[in-house]
Every structure is written in C-alpha cells, then in structure tokens.
Amino acid sequence: MVRPFLELGATIDRFRIDECLHQGGMATLWRVSRAGTTMPMLMKVPRIAEGEDPAAIVSFEMEQMILPRLSGIHVPKFVAAGDFAVQPYIVVERIPGATLFQRLPELPLPYAEVADLGLKIAAALDDLHRQHVIHLDVKPSNIMFRPTGEAVLLDFGLSHHDQLPDLMQEEFRLPFGTAPYMSPEQLLGVRNDPRSDIFALGVLLYFFSTGVRPFGESETMYGMRRRLWRDPIPPRRLKPDYPAWLQEVVLRCIEIEPAWRYPTAAQLAFELSHPDQVKLTNRSERLERDPLTTVLRRRFNKDLARSITLPAMARQISSAPIVAVAVDLVEGSTLLNDALRIAAERILATLPSARLACLNVLKLGRITVDFTLDEQGHNKRIDRLVALKHWAEPLKLENHRLTAHVLEAVDPANAILEFVQANHIDQVLIGARQNSLLRNLLGSVSAKVAAEAPCTVTIVRPGRTSETA
Amino acid sequence: MLIAMFADIHANRQAFRACLAQASDFGAEQNVFLGDYVGYGADPEWTVTTVMDLVEKGARAVLGNHDGAVSNPRERLNVEAQTAMEWTRGELGSAERRFLEGLPLTLDDGERLYVHSEASSPKSWRYVTSIDAAARSIIATTAQITICGHVHRPALYSMSVTGKITAFTPKTGSAIQLLAGPGRRWLAVLGSVGQPRDGNPAASYAMLDTERRELTYCRAPYDVEEAATRIRKNGLPTWFADRLLVGE
Numbered sequence: 208m209v210r211p212f213l214e215l216g217a218t219i220d221r222f223r224i225d226e227c228l229h230q231g232g233m234a235t236l237w238r239v240s241r242a243g244t245t246m247p248m249l250m251k252v253p254r255i256a257e258g259e260d261p262a263a264i265v266s267f268e269m270e271q272m273i274l275p276r277l278s279g280i281h282v283p284k285f286v287a288a289g290d291f292a293v294q295p296y297i298v299v300e301r302i303p304g305a306t307l308f309q310r311l312p313e314l315p316l317p318y319a320e321v322a323d324l325g326l327k328i329a330a331a332l333d334d335l336h337r338q339h340v341i342h343l344d345v346k347p348s349n350i351m352f353r354p355t356g357e358a359v360l361l362d363f364g365l366s367h368h369d370q371l372p373d374l375m376q377e378e379f380r381l382p383f384g385t386a387p388y389m390s391p392e393q394l395l396g397v398r399n400d401p402r403s404d405i406f407a408l409g410v411l412l413y414f415f416s417t418g419v420r421p422f423g424e425s426e427t428m429y430g431m432r433r434r435l436w437r438d439p440i441p442p443r444r445l446k447p448d449y450p451a452w453l454q455e456v457v458l459r460c461i462e463i464e465p466a467w468r469y470p471t472a473a474q475l476a477f478e479l480s481h482p483d484q485v486k487l488t489n490r491s492e493r494l495e496r497d498p499l500t501t502v503l504r505r506r507f508n509k510d511l512a513r514s515i516t517l518p519a520m521a522r523q524i525s526s527a528p529i530v531a532v533a534v535d536l537v538e539g540s541t542l543l544n545d546a547l548r549i550a551a552e553r554i555l556a557t558l559p560s561a562r563l564a565c566l567n568v569l570k571l572g573r574i575t576v577d578f579t580l581d582e583q584g585h586n587k588r589i590d591r592l593v594a595l596k597h598w599a600e601p602l603k604l605e606n607h608r609l610t611a612h613v614l615e616a617v618d619p620a621n622a623i624l625e626f627v628q629a630n631h632i633d634q635v636l637i638g639a640r641q642n643s644l645l646r647n648l649l650g651s652v653s654a655k656v657a658a659e660a661p662c663t664v665t666i667v668r669p670g671r672t673s674e675t676a
Numbered sequence: 677m678l679i680a681m682f683a684d685i686h687a688n689r690q691a692f693r694a695c696l697a698q699a700s701d702f703g704a705e706q707n708v709f710l711g712d713y714v715g716y717g718a719d720p721e722w723t724v725t726t727v728m729d730l731v732e733k734g735a736r737a738v739l740g741n742h743d744g745a746v747s748n749p750r751e752r753l754n755v756e757a758q759t760a761m762e763w764t765r766g767e768l769g770s771a772e773r774r775f776l777e778g779l780p781l782t783l784d785d786g787e788r789l790y791v792h793s794e795a796s797s798p799k800s801w802r803y804v805t806s807i808d809a810a811a812r813s814i815i816a817t818t819a820q821i822t823i824c825g826h827v828h829r830p831a832l833y834s835m836s837v838t839g840k841i842t843a844f845t846p847k848t849g850s851a852i853q854l855l856a857g858p859g860r861r862w863l864a865v866l867g868s869v870g871q872p873r874d875g876n877p878a879a880s881y882a883m884l885d886t887e888r889r890e891l892t893y894c895r896a897p898y899d900v901e902e903a904a905t906r907i908r909k910n911g912l913p914t915w916f917a918d919r920l921l922v923g924e
Contacts (some may be wrong), residue, residue: 255858267835276855291857371852372834372844377807517682527741 219325235261249301255564266364269374273363281331282673302359307347315418322479325412331358336401339369345407346388365369369520386426391435391463402465409460417445441493452482455491468529473631484606527560528633534595542669543638550636550667562608565595568619588613602630620655627660634663679884680704683825687717688870691879694898695869704895711740711792716916717870718906722762726771740780742791743802783906789819793826807841821862829874830867830893846893849885854889877923
C-alpha cells in the first residue's frame with residue numbers, strides 16, 4: 208500500500224495541504240483548501256503508524272462515523288472523509304479564532320461572563336444531545352465560538368452516539384476522557400448518560416469563575432476516583448462575593464449523582480438565562496464541604512459501582528421538556544385560562560422533570576408613549592407577574608419547576624416566538640382568541656405562533672365551540 | 677449497489693411480501709436470502725417458489741437448518757419445529773425440495789460473507805448471541821463483513837484493530853457506516869422476516885448500500901392476524917401463531 212506523502216503543498220483528493228496547524232498525540236491538523244470551496248477547512252489525519260496507540264485509530268473511527276451525521280451551527284460542518292485504505296482523514300469546516308483554552312491565563316473571569324459562556328455552551332450541548340450524541344470530552348480546548356457568538360463543540364473522538372455502535376465501549380479498560388472534567392459515572396465506565404456533559408460543563412464553570420479546578424488535576428486513578436465521594440469546596444468559600452444563584456447552578460451541575468443534576472442541557476441553559484428565577488436551595492449558601500460522615504458513607508457505598516440501565520437518550524431528553532404557556536390576563540376569559548391550566552397540568556403530571564414557563568405579553572402601543580406605571584401608580588409589570596403566579600398557583604408546582612415572565616412587545620406573537628427560540632422551549636400551550644371581532648382586527652396570535660414556532664404548539668379552547676355560534 | 681437481505685422467512689407469506697414490497701420501494705437492486713425459508717409458518721410452497729423465482733432473476737440464497745431438515749430427517753429440531761417440519765415435507769413439491777437441497781451453506785462476495793448461522797462452522801448451526809460467539813465467527817473468515825440470521829433478533833458486532841468486540845442493538849431506520857479501517861471487521865445478525873423474536877411483531881430485514889458502506893436495519897409492518905390464522909387453520913402448533921402477534 209503506497210501512502211501519499213503528507214507535506215506542505217501536497218494534494219489528496221483535490222485538497223491542497225496549506226499549513227500544519229497542530230501536531231498532537233492522536234492526530235495532526237492541517238489547514239487545507241480546495242478549488243471551488245470558499246469555506247475555510249481543516250484536515251484531521253490520525254496517527255496510525257506501527258507502534259502508535261490503537262486508541263488513536265478507534266477514536267478516529269468513532270469520529271468518522273459521528274461527524275457526517277451532525278449538523279447545525281454548534282458543530283463544524285463536515286466536508287469529506289478519506290478512504291482508510293489510501294489515506295485516512297476527515298475534512299471539516301475550520302472555525303476561525305482560538306479555543307476557550309487560550310483564556311485560561313485570564314481566570315477567574317467576571318461572573319456575568321462565565322454565566323454567558325455557560326449559557327452558550329449549554330445551548331450547544333442541548334443541540335448535540337438532540338442529535339443523539341453525548342460528547343464525553345467537554346473541556347476548554349474543545350470549545351470555540353463563532354464570530355456570531357454561538358458555541359461550537361470540537362473533537363468527537365470520545366463521543367457516544369445513541370444510534371451507532373459504541374466502538375470505544377469495549378476498547379480500553381481504563382476510562383478515557385480528560386481527568387479534571389470527567390464525571391463520576393464516566394470513571395465507572397458509563398458512556399450513555401447525557402448528564403456527564405452537564406457535569407463537565409459544571410467543572411468548567413467552576414474553574415472559570417474561581418480560577419480553581421474543583422476536582423484538581425490528578426490523573427492517577429485514585430486521584431480521579433476521589434470525586435465519587437468527595438465534593439469540591441463551595442465557590443463562595445473561595446470567593447466571598449460569589450453570587451448565590453451561580454453557586455446553586457454550578458454545584459447542581461457537578462452533583463455526584465447524575466439524577467441530582469439538571470435533567471437536560473436545555474434546562475441548564477434556561478436557568479443561566481434567568482438568574483433571578485433560580486431556586487436557591489441549600490447548595491447556594493454552602494460555605495463548607497460535606498461533613499466527613501457523609502463522605503465516608505459515600506466512600507464505602509457499595510451501590511457506587513452499580514451499572515445503571517438508562518432509557519434511550521431521546522426519551523431521557525423528551526421526558527424533561529420546558530413547556531411555555533401563554534396566558535392572556537386581559538382578554539382571556541376565566542374559562543379559557545382554566546382550560547390552559549388543565550392542559551398544563553396533564554403534561555406536568557405525566558412528566559415529573561418537565562418545567563413550566565408562564566408567559567404574558569405586556570403590549571406596547573405602536574405610536575403611543577408607554578409608561579410602566581399606570582394612572583394609579585402601579586407597576587404594570589409587577590402586577591402581571593403577580594397575576595401569572597396566581598394563575599399557576601392551583602398547579603401546586605415546586606418552585607424550581609415554575610417560572611413567570613412578562614414580555615414587553617408591540618407584537619405579542621413575535622414576542623412569544625422569540626422567547627421560544629431563545630429558551631429552547633419544547634412545547635407551547637396557547638389559548639385561541641375567543642372574541643371574533645378582536646381576532647379579525649388584530650389577527651390571531653395563536654395561529655401565527657402555531658405556524659412559525661420551531662416546536663410543538665397546542666392551541667387550547669375553553670370547550671367544544673358550538674357549531675351554530 | 678443497494679442490497680436487500682432477508683433471513684428466517686419461515687413460510688410467512690404476509691411478512692415476506694411486505695418486506696419485498698418495502699425493499700423494492702427503497703430501491704433495492706439485489707436480493708440476498710439468508711436461509712430458513714420454511715418451518716413455523718403456513719406458506720412454505722409459496723415462499724420457496726417466490727425465492728426460486730427471484731434467484732432465477734439474479735438473487736442469491738444460502739441454506740438454513742430448517743431448509744436442510746426438509747430432505748434430511750436426521751437434522752435436529754425442537755419438538756414443535758419438528759411437527760411443523762413434518763407438515764412442511766408434505767407441502768413442498770419435488771422442484772422446491774431439489775432447490776433447497778442445492779443451496780450452498782455460504783456465499784462469498786469478495787468482502788462480504790453470507791451464512792445462515794455463523795462462519796466458524798456453518799453446518800453446526802450455532803447461534804451468535806454473545807461477544808464470544810461473534811468473535812469465533814469473525815476470526816474464522818477473511819471477509820470484512822459477515823451477514824447472518826438464525827437468532828431472530830437483530831444485532832451488530834464489530835471487532836477493532838486490537839481484537840476487542842463491541843455489541844450493538846441496531847435502531848430501525850438508522851444507517852450505520854461499516855467502517856473499513858485497518859483491522860475493523862463486522863458481523864451483522866439480521867432479525868427475522870417471518871418469526872421476529874425481539875418484542876416487535878413487524879417483519880425484520882436489512883438493506884446494505886455497498887458504495888456508502890451503510891447498513892440499515894428495517895421493519896415492515898404486515899398482516900400478522902392473517903399469518904397467525906393460516907397457521908391455526910393448517911393445524912400447526914398454535915404457539916407459532918401466538919408468538920407472531922407479540923414478536924417473541
């Protein structure tokens with residue numbers, strides 16, 4: 208077998224090799240170009256020569272299987288893959304700029320910036336998880352940002368695809384990943400839990416906001432296994448000005464037990480974008496680590512090494528949706544608002560991890576000047592929030608499953624659609640406008656939301672409308 | 677080329693017809709049959725003549741243990757399968773019996789090997805239900821891809837350059853790229869067309885796109901009630917009818 212010699216200026220399958228960007232333990236990265244393609248491109252060539260680590264081959268095979276199946280803004284666009292018999296390679300879109308790794312000297316970053324990074328990375332993970340992939344190596348050097356701000360995830364060599372054979376599963380006795388970011392369950396060989404990525408992101412957020420790695424850098428098996436029983440020092444202990452809500456979010460991400468973390472990356476993103484509505488539990492106030500008795504109990508817990516059977520990933524994610532309900536407090540009749548509540552109740556009863564975002568649009572006039580205070584001096588926004596919470600009260604939802612949002616907008620349908628887009632909403636419940644005169648004059652909000660929303664929309668009516676009406 | 681592959685049809689006319697129709701809609705250019713055309717089901721004659729016709733037109737076929745038992749009374753089957761076999765022998769004409777007798781145990785397609793049970797000893801009719809059994813079959817052949825049936829439950833095994841085997845339960849309709857990396861080998865166990873036993877009563881088969889090296893496991897829903905009724909009407913063990921309805 209004659210391999211084409213890889214060097215500057217050489218051409219493989221019409222790709223010209225322009226520059227060596229990186230020479231790593233597993234692969235070499237080249238900047239390449241091709242006539243007719245303007246998109247900047249990168250060629251990844253695995254090190255598969257005699258005597259090289261077989262992990263490099265299997266991990267490259269995994270990436271070769273997964274990358275062509277991914278799409279969207281949060282991953283580099285796949286271009287081509289080379290035949291193993293001639294020269295194995297993968298060509299993908301080259302994202303301009305540096306990875307998050309370059310920012311390590313600047314740590315700790317301001318809290319607001321960390322929260323913003325977390326939000327963007329969580330949105331990328333949500334998109335990836337919905338494409339059946341768990342990254343399993345989330346760390347600063349695998350994250351970049353597009354000029355437009357969206358996070359891009361790199362390197363799927365350790366990833367797990369829910370609908371493809373997991374070639375890495377049996378390959379190595381020792382867990383693989385990056386020591387500081389690896390979740391407890393990954394250490395035990397579990398590769399099919401999307402919440403492992405939430406753990407890694409939690410470690411990243413802790414590190415970026417405090418400058419300290421929560422579980423250290425140890426790469427020895429014992430050093431890594433400590434995270435199975437030893438919780439990290441609460442960030443507020445390290446930095447007295449650490450926001451309580453951020454500590455709540457970060458510590459929840461790095462819970463030892465996956466079930467105690469956020470059920471989905473979308474729910475984490477939701478919390479990061481609404482800090483004022485984060486439910487502050489005991490986590491948010493902690494200044495000390497768990498007492499020794501707790502640590503010892505975890506240390507000698509036989510359940511620790513148990514293998515857990517998880518439902519398929521798509522089912523896991525869809526069992527924890529974010530449902531938005533648009534409640535019209537002005538025109539909506541009591542009957543309609545009751546019907547909306549019943550519809551919401553049914554969803555929440557079947558899905559215990561679902562959360563509800565109650566929306567109300569405070570309509571602004573197109574030409575009139577608006578005042579947030581009405582004639583009586585009440586703050587309209589606060590009044591609406593109170594009314595929304597009052598509407599939701601009979602649902603008896605725990606605090607962390609319920610949020611209320613008043614959107615100020617000229618066009619209610621657009622405001623709802625923007626909220627749905629920005630918050631990764633899975634389903635919208637909205638009432639149909641009953642007054643036909645208003646519907647004719649103002650158009651139907653629900654029809655527009657139903658037509659344009661990127662998710663399921665349920666239109667709710669107070670009852671069966673009479674045919675002769 | 678797009679190859680449709682069918683295993684363990686077991687004289688289930690309704691299931692077989694549904695699979696052939698679906699595969700043809702998907703653009704199948706060649707059919708490969710992996711054995712066990714008879715046994716359990718109530719339409720052995722129709723099934724065998726249909727396979728014969730297709731083989732005449734270029735399809736490929738290998739022998740299954742039930743097919744071998746038609747002319748070989750010493751072939752071991754369980755008690756109920758034995759009952760069905762006695763009935764089947766009275767249904768098939770001489771042309772069909774000769775066709776079955778003439779089928780090869782394996783077919784080698786260059787990089788692909790087709791065999792009913794597994795490759796290490798095709799005549800022993802061993803089941804590939806574990807990583808060890810998969811390893812034994814993969815090691816016994818030089819083919820990069822081995823395709824078999826016999827188990828009635830879809831599974832995909834893969835061996836890496838280091839000799840480690842991974843087992844995977846394929847998802848319906850999701851194309852899997854059978855990588856051709858150094859040392860990478862594949863063993864695809866097809867589900868059953870006429871007697872699925874993975875809890876899903878729909879008929880099971882698979883499609884292989886040889887250019888893209890993509891394997892897709894497919895399911896075709898069919899008139900299970902009718903197939904079950906035919907089994908009962910012909911005095912075959914009712915257990916064969918009952919298990920069709922639940923796919924177990």
